[in-house]
Amino acid sequence: MKRSAFGRFRRYAFGVRRLAGYLERPGDGRRQPRIPARDLLWSLLAGQMLREPSHHAVEALVRSSARRALGVARDFGDDTLSYFTERLAAAPMRAALAGVVRLAKRNKAFERARWIGLALDGTGAAAGVGAGLSLPFDVEPYGPGDCELHASERLFERALGHLGRRFADYVVVDGLYAQAPFLHRVGEHGLRVVARLKDNLPTLMKAARQRFEGTPPHHTFEIDEDRVELWDADDFDPWETLDWVTVRVVRYRQTRRDGTVCEAYWLTNWATARVGPRALYGMAKSRWEIENQGFNDAKNRHALEHVHHHHPASLLINWLLVMFALTLERLFRLRYLRRGRHRPLAAIELLRRFRLSLAAEVAPDPG
Numbered sequence: 001m002k003r004s005a006f007g008r009f010r011r012y013a014f015g016v017r018r019l020a021g022y023l024e025r026p027g028d029g030r031r032q033p034r035i036p037a038r039d040l041l042w043s044l045l046a047g048q049m050l051r052e053p054s055h056h057a058v059e060a061l062v063r064s065s066a067r068r069a070l071g072v073a074r075d076f077g078d079d080t081l082s083y084f085t086e087r088l089a090a091a092p093m094r095a096a097l098a099g100v101v102r103l104a105k106r107n108k109a110f111e112r113a114r115w116i117g118l119a120l121d122g123t124g125a126a127a128g129v130g131a132g133l134s135l136p137f138d139v140e141p142y143g144p145g146d147c148e149l150h151a152s153e154r155l156f157e158r159a160l161g162h163l164g165r166r167f168a169d170y171v172v173v174d175g176l177y178a179q180a181p182f183l184h185r186v187g188e189h190g191l192r193v194v195a196r197l198k199d200n201l202p203t204l205m206k207a208a209r210q211r212f213e214g215t216p217p218h219h220t221f222e223i224d225e226d227r228v229e230l231w232d233a234d235d236f237d238p239w240e241t242l243d244w245v246t247v248r249v250v251r252y253r254q255t256r257r258d259g260t261v262c263e264a265y266w267l268t269n270w271a272t273a274r275v276g277p278r279a280l281y282g283m284a285k286s287r288w289e290i291e292n293q294g295f296n297d298a299k300n301r302h303a304l305e306h307v308h309h310h311h312p313a314s315l316l317i318n319w320l321l322v323m324f325a326l327t328l329e330r331l332f333r334l335r336y337l338r339r340g341r342h343r344p345l346a347a348i349e350l351l352r353r354f355r356l357s358l359a360a361e362v363a364p365d366p367g
Helices: 005-016 020-024 035-049 055-062 078-086 090-107 148-162 178-186 204-211 278-300 312-336 347-362
Strands: 115-121 125-129 133-138 170-174 194-195 219-223 228-234 247-255 261-268
Touching: 005 020, 005 035, 005 148, 005 312, 005 347, 020 035, 020 090, 035 055, 035 078, 035 312, 055 078, 078 312, 090 148, 090 312, 115 148, 115 278, 125 148, 125 278, 133 278, 148 178, 170 228, 170 278, 178 194, 194 204, 194 278, 204 219, 204 228, 204 247, 204 261, 219 278, 228 278, 247 278, 261 278, 278 312, 312 347
Parallel strands: 115 170, 170 194
Antiparallel strands: 115 125, 125 133, 194 261, 219 228, 228 247, 247 261
16 A cells, blocks of 8 residues: 555654654653653644644644544543643753754755855754755743843754764854854854854944945856845954954845845855855855744744743743754655655645645545
């Protein structure tokens, strides 16, 4: 019998992505569990993949005739999920998710890209970017008394611990991170930095504007029907606390097909001889992958802003589950199913296949 679309994905997650061990031992903190953690955790992930992520929706799924097709042994209520997520450890989930991303690189998922980036975002998220495949893999929330920068520093160190120092070639960040201590920390790990240049570095920003504005662009090229003009110089002076010899600054002006213009300045310690202007432009633009393909997709497709259970531990688990779903879905859809000459499916096409395959498996026999 031909395996259903969702059954094929389940086999992919358990086998190809090697999640069976984690799902059996996910760090379940319940003292006397009656329902296996594997069933609860897989049901939550299945709900994310089907874009039915609320605990009430997952309860409805496992109490429907689709439960066996989902690969869940028994039914349960939404209160069971709330109790479970309150006591589920985040550390094993973070390690498992990073392991999926690390294995993806080993399996040549990024082979089309020369450079792989690590993007850190103000939402407290981290993702592998720059290779035509944005894979979010961790999140570090912060609250009163904490700040975005400190949370991202913790996130950065944990990412390197999980992925290894050789996973990425560069870190791409917003202008908030263009501070000497953070730039030095990244450099100590052997990574380059691509950071947005804003007015929080007034001297460098003023010098770059004086140098570039009112002069012809150094490079002009087209990418995806957009016209890009770029200015590039690698001999700017570092500010007092920065221990770089010089600072390279690029300015780009991107004119889209509809006439809208996007302009930005960026600083980096990539040498001009190592990374050319076009490649550096791509690295700078990869900063937006974590927002557009991370936060926006999580919010619009996976109800990231919907609170399923108000316990702090449950909130963190839900955010990590959203990242799990985004990363697994992209690897399955854009790499695994695309092998050979198969065209890439749109995300909505894969979702439709999942839902139709589950409906077909539970449909009554017309005979």
